[in-house]
Amino acid sequence: AQTVTQSQPEMSVQEAETVTLSCTYDTSESDYYLFWYKQPPSRQMILVIRQEAYKQQNATENRFSVNFQKAAKSFSLKISDSQLGDAAMYFCAYENNAGNMLTFGGGTRLMVKP
């Protein structure tokens, strides 16, 4: 079974600065997908960014980018120019090769200070 670990329960960043959230995972599969989801107090899980394991190029989505290190099984999220609206719980997630199971890490609560 796959496991996903987020070692930072809480992080804090000053508005307009950059923050990196860490995620590691364990799997024996070679093909899979990785995601970062954001869950604000409104409860809705929102897809932030995705990465296909077979792609070496790191995914980027506006102010959000990832550092995907397949050999190290590491998948960190960098948020640039942090905004107050970025404050939320962030979950790293792994989707297995069969595409029928999404496993979440324990989450990192991000606080943004004005």
Added chain:
Amino acid sequence: DTEVTQTPKHLVMGMTNKKSLKCEQHMGHRAMYWYKQKAKKPPELMFVYSYEKLSINESVPSRFSPECPNSSLLNLHLHALQPEDSALYLCASSQMGLDRSYGYTFGSGTRLTVV
């Protein structure tokens, strides 16, 4: 339509009640999921439906009974729940096959309280 709609948003039920949670999507997704989320914890997978067939049941107690009447609708029937079943219940959907890399689309959840 790019949403997953869940109803009701809030539900309070007694331990002897029978209630149902409803989830609907019109994105043509052929996989639908139920997740349970306790406070300050990640979502935990309960059930997976693929092409309207139950494909995964993560050892969920029989007091939770899923149903997928058609490709757009997913229900979760609740009966004789316990207070520890109080949680946020999230529904999600996704594409299958080569399009699955687009990730899951989640509803905003039903906040369930069992009294």
